[in-house]
Amino acid sequence: MTLRRYVLRRILLIVPVLVGVSMLTFALVSLTPGDPVSRMVAQNPSVTAAEEAQLRAQYGLDGPVWQQYLTWLGNVATGDFGVVYGTDRPVSAVVGRRLPETVALGVFGWLFAVGIAIPTGIYAAVRKGSVGDTVSRVFALSGVSIPNFWLGLVFVLVFVLWAGWWDVRPPREPLTHPETLWHLVLPGVTIGTATCASIMRVLRTSMAEELNEEYVTAARAKGLPERQIVWKHALRNALSAVVTVVATLTAGIVAGAVVVEVVFSWPGLGRELVEAIHGHEINLVVAITLLTAVTVVVCNLLADIIYAVLDPRIRYD
Amino acid sequence: MNPENDRSGDRPTRRQLLGATGSVLLSSAAGCLDDDSGAISFPLSVRLEVDADNTDRLAWTAAIAQVMEQTGYFDVEIEQYELDDFLERIFQPKYATKGNVPFLSISGTFNPESYCDPLHGTENQGQCCNLNGLGYDELDAMIDRARFGTEVVDDPALRARRYDEIWRELAEFRGSSVITYITEEYVRNTDVRGFSPYPFVEGTLEYALYSPADRVLTWIDRNADGATGDEWSAHRSGGTLRYGMDANVESFDPPYSTDIYSTSVQSLLFESLTTLDAEGNVFPWLARGYELVDVQDVDRRAYEPYMRPVPTDDEGVLEFDGEADVQAIVVHPDDDRIADEEVRVLTPADAADAVEAGVYGMQYRYELHEGVTFHNGEELTADHVVATAKRYENSDVAAQTFDSVLHVEAVDEYVVDIYAQVPDAEAERELPSFRIHTLEQAELPPNGIDPLQDTPPIGTGPYEFETFADERYFRARKTDDYWLERKGIDALEWYDGPESFPAGPVIDEIDVEIISSDSTRSAALQNDEIDLTFGLVSSTLEEYEDDDGYVVDSIQGGGYQFFQYPVTVEPWDDARLRRAVNHLVPRARIVEEVLDGWGEPAWTMLPKIARETGTADYEALEADLREKNAFDTAAAIELIETVIDDRGYDSNVQ
Numbered sequence: 001m002t003l004r005r006y007v008l009r010r011i012l013l014i015v016p017v018l019v020g021v022s023m024l025t026f027a028l029v030s031l032t033p034g035d036p037v038s039r040m041v042a043q044n045p046s047v048t049a050a051e052e053a054q055l056r057a058q059y060g061l062d063g064p065v066w067q068q069y070l071t072w073l074g075n076v077a078t079g080d081f082g083v084v085y086g087t088d089r090p091v092s093a094v095v096g097r098r099l100p101e102t103v104a105l106g107v108f109g110w111l112f113a114v115g116i117a118i119p120t121g122i123y124a125a126v127r128k129g130s131v132g133d134t135v136s137r138v139f140a141l142s143g144v145s146i147p148n149f150w151l152g153l154v155f156v157l158v159f160v161l162w163a164g165w166w167d168v169r170p171p172r173e174p175l176t177h178p179e180t181l182w183h184l185v186l187p188g189v190t191i192g193t194a195t196c197a198s199i200m201r202v203l204r205t206s207m208a209e210e211l212n213e214e215y216v217t218a219a220r221a222k223g224l225p226e227r228q229i230v231w232k233h234a235l236r237n238a239l240s241a242v243v244t245v246v247a248t249l250t251a252g253i254v255a256g257a258v259v260v261e262v263v264f265s266w267p268g269l270g271r272e273l274v275e276a277i278h279g280h281e282i283n284l285v286v287a288i289t290l291l292t293a294v295t296v297v298v299c300n301l302l303a304d305i306i307y308a309v310l311d312p313r314i315r316y317d
Numbered sequence: 318m319n320p321e322n323d324r325s326g327d328r329p330t331r332r333q334l335l336g337a338t339g340s341v342l343l344s345s346a347a348g349c350l351d352d353d354s355g356a357i358s359f360p361l362s363v364r365l366e367v368d369a370d371n372t373d374r375l376a377w378t379a380a381i382a383q384v385m386e387q388t389g390y391f392d393v394e395i396e397q398y399e400l401d402d403f404l405e406r407i408f409q410p411k412y413a414t415k416g417n418v419p420f421l422s423i424s425g426t427f428n429p430e431s432y433c434d435p436l437h438g439t440e441n442q443g444q445c446c447n448l449n450g451l452g453y454d455e456l457d458a459m460i461d462r463a464r465f466g467t468e469v470v471d472d473p474a475l476r477a478r479r480y481d482e483i484w485r486e487l488a489e490f491r492g493s494s495v496i497t498y499i500t501e502e503y504v505r506n507t508d509v510r511g512f513s514p515y516p517f518v519e520g521t522l523e524y525a526l527y528s529p530a531d532r533v534l535t536w537i538d539r540n541a542d543g544a545t546g547d548e549w550s551a552h553r554s555g556g557t558l559r560y561g562m563d564a565n566v567e568s569f570d571p572p573y574s575t576d577i578y579s580t581s582v583q584s585l586l587f588e589s590l591t592t593l594d595a596e597g598n599v600f601p602w603l604a605r606g607y608e609l610v611d612v613q614d615v616d617r618r619a620y621e622p623y624m625r626p627v628p629t630d631d632e633g634v635l636e637f638d639g640e641a642d643v644q645a646i647v648v649h650p651d652d653d654r655i656a657d658e659e660v661r662v663l664t665p666a667d668a669a670d671a672v673e674a675g676v677y678g679m680q681y682r683y684e685l686h687e688g689v690t691f692h693n694g695e696e697l698t699a700d701h702v703v704a705t706a707k708r709y710e711n712s713d714v715a716a717q718t719f720d721s722v723l724h725v726e727a728v729d730e731y732v733v734d735i736y737a738q739v740p741d742a743e744a745e746r747e748l749p750s751f752r753i754h755t756l757e758q759a760e761l762p763p764n765g766i767d768p769l770q771d772t773p774p775i776g777t778g779p780y781e782f783e784t785f786a787d788e789r790y791f792r793a794r795k796t797d798d799y800w801l802e803r804k805g806i807d808a809l810e811w812y813d814g815p816e817s818f819p820a821g822p823v824i825d826e827i828d829v830e831i832i833s834s835d836s837t838r839s840a841a842l843q844n845d846e847i848d849l850t851f852g853l854v855s856s857t858l859e860e861y862e863d864d865d866g867y868v869v870d871s872i873q874g875g876g877y878q879f880f881q882y883p884v885t886v887e888p889w890d891d892a893r894l895r896r897a898v899n900h901l902v903p904r905a906r907i908v909e910e911v912l913d914g915w916g917e918p919a920w921t922m923l924p925k926i927a928r929e930t931g932t933a934d935y936e937a938l939e940a941d942l943r944e945k946n947a948f949d950t951a952a953a954i955e956l957i958e959t960v961i962d963d964r965g966y967d968s969n970v971q
Contacts, residue, residue, distance in 0.1 A: 033405030050629070056632075086568070167844065169841055172790065
């Protein structure tokens with residue numbers, strides 16, 4: 001099968017995957033106790049059971065779950081993702097407002113992770129056993145072990161309260177404004193640290209293996225410069241393993257945004273998802289979950305394509 | 318001597334109280350109790366249920382559990398739930414039969430009824446907060462008689478005495494145990510001067526910024542130079558107050574808001590016919606004055622001739638024929654929406670007919686100030702009040718609004734009548750609570766007032782909407798043409814303070830920062846990014862209090878923490894057992910050790926703010942009830958032993 005046909009097939013497969021994800025999410029959210037009306041009623045002692053039922057009927061939450069799902073699916077097919085029950089705001093507008101914030105945070109975290117992990121991983125593999133290698137291993141181990149909410153709070157304490165280099169709140173400027181980009185550093189580093197550590201560990205291991213391969217010995221015997229051996233030959237092969245984890249870890253960045261956005265008051269989709277789950281806003285929860293699913297599927301697809309570019313021997317069935 | 322102040326004996330120590338969280342939770346991990354375990358025997362298996370989101374509540378639940386276990390008569394398990402799951406679990410009619418003991422809190426109002434009816438009224442079974450399925454007809458009647466009827470409307474002292482009977486009856490019956498009153502702590506930097514919190518979070522911004530009734534005025538002084546005086550006469554005009562809130566402003570639409578954060582922000586923009594001081598006294602506001610025109614001795618059955626039959630479904634949903642979203646003003650008290658297939662309902666149109674025929678409980682007349690303008694220049698008239706009331710029909714707050722309101726009618730351009738369904742001692746406070754809309758806004762669909770959908774809120778309030786970024790911030794700026802400033806403070810005929818008191822708030826801009834994480838909000842305060850916030854965890858308050866750069870203002874709010882006994886389940890159906898457990902609640906120590914002093918033990922079910930109308934003599938009441946709520950393990954054990962002997966329960970307690 002050619003790469004083009006493979007990609008086409010994978011794109012077509014996205015549809016049933018998303019239907020499955022939406023069905024599962026819808027079922028899971030529906031299985032959890034409560035709905036937007038029960039939350040409303042909890043704040044209002046004077047609502048009777050009959051009035052609660054009346055409100056539920058008003059919001060269309062009184063039918064069976066399958067019926068609610070089919071209605072939702074029918075609406076989505078026409079591009080209508082429904083409204084947020086508490087505010088009547090269109091879900092697509094809410095997601096659209098938050099998406100750029102989370103994308104910016106994710107891209108920053110991802111660039112930080114890759115930008116630090118690749119040179120450090122290579123350095124650690126090439127200088128195996130050196131002080132630098134030991135330091136990078138300690139960093140990698142710490143990065144994987146430290147929960148990002150804790151790291152975020154430490155950053156706030158050190159860089160915001162003690163050093164005064166950043167504000168706690170994000171600036172009220174557009175995303176492209178230098179002040180906003182500067183503010184992205186702390187949450188971006190927080191969200192990217194675990195990913196960075198994971199990539200570093202994988203790259204160090206795979207790079208070290210590549211450097212022990214016979215073709216590297218042969219290249220050295222031919223008198224090729226070490227820089228060329230490392231960067232042109234060994235790294236290209238070592239990257240295949242890294243690409244796999246990068247695709248998986250990108251999904252981790254999306255998940256990590258949930259916590260990091262709360263700690264840094266970053267108004268992205270992660271924070272919105274937390275609020276939506278608490279408020280039983282099923283339309284919003286399903287929409288954000290679907291978006292996350294699309295991100296994961298696309299990342300995996302991109303990983304497959306990059307595989308082919310990195311190693312033309314790979315064939316897809 | 319108060320037994321809780323005695324450091325000897327079986328009183329729990331600080332270490333025990335704080336350590337209890339771990340030990341009891343650890344023991345709870347051993348397994349679940351069987352709800353249907355058959356014969357009753359002591360030690361009695363008890364499951365305390367609590368939401369895991371509230372650290373303080375979890376700590377005192379554990380503390381009480383530990384004290385119970387120490388007596389040897391109870392095997393206690395604590396079950397934690399995520400808040401929404403917990404609420405969904407406990408707000409079920411069948412929960413009352415499970416035999417569990419839920420811990421939660423309730424917020425009320427200035428109305429004393431809000432501290433007894435939600436927990437004990439039969440109508441609230443399966444709702445907040447009658448979780449133990451208490452159906453106590455005599456108590457229901459006592460609660461009704463304390464609020465409704467011409468006798469209590471005419472005689473506030475009689476009303477107060479009737480509430481005293483209720484508090485004493487509740488202490489005897491002991492369907493629940495109150496633990497502490499809710500207090501709210503606000504932390505501000507010293508640039509914020511004159512600030513005074515309100516007993517309810519949702520009212521604090523409005524009240525603190527400007528309340529002529531209490532001569533409260535907040536101003537900003539960025540060059541305070543250590544000055545800390547809060548006397549309003551030292552005020553300066555201008556500046557921006559940066560207020561940190563821990564949750565989003567979900568809605569700018571008053572009848573479609575039930576959360577305190579939205580309500581809080583709306584109070585800057587919208588106003589009502591009347592306003593309240595910090596003790597709940599009513600003062601005319603948009604109304605120049607008001608009077609009680611007529612009271613008639615009717616109950617809700619008086620509307621029977623005007624009611625129409627409406628079918629209901631199994632869940633009590635009213636099915637109006639061909640009419641969507643019709644407000645049920647009154648459902649006939651003899652009909653049951655869930656049990657009956659059809660009920661008699663008074664709709665707004667029927668209510669108008671009843672009023673026209675002279676059938677109503679009370680008639681209040683409000684005369685509006687002339688020349689009051691909305692932010693868009695529109696002049697306030699009686700039509701605005703009528704249109705606003707119409708918009709409250711079938712809204713998210715319709716249940717509490719049409720609990721008392723019968724009908725709203727314009728008399729002339731500046732006079733409006735509001736009718737109550739029955740003679741109601743709370744009517745003066747409850748009837749005029751609408752936040753008045755412009756005519757255009759009154760026509761908007763539900764949640765239609767929404768700046769994110771290009772329909773920003775427009776009220777008569779001192780602040781105009783400026784900008785809102787969802788989940789990030791909200792900004793309001795002082796309107797250039799506030800009606801009271803134009804008229805002068807003398808326009809408030811009831812005002813008897815100094816003439817130099819401003820005729821409106823003096824701060825130019827209000828910046829509300831939405832920062833959900835407590836620690837991040839605290840960091841923002843320390844980093845001088847916000848000036849004022851609330852809801853920080855009690856363990857951090859001490860540091861702020863010790864710092865000269867900050868002020869901590871604490872106020873007892875309208876609510877309390879409590880737990881409920883499963884009164885319909887054996888052996889909890891024996892009041893002596895409930896009284897025994899009540900004696901095992903170390904209230905004072907919980908405040909001292911768990912809340913680090915930031916709280917007040919609750920000896921009665923009546924918070925300070927409702928005492929004016931809720932008791933004839935609070936000191937006498939507290940003296941009576943304090944003894945019944947005393948921490949006294951010996952008394953508790955004696956009561957438990959009596960229950961065991963009288964009822965013939967097995968006991969392995971040594």
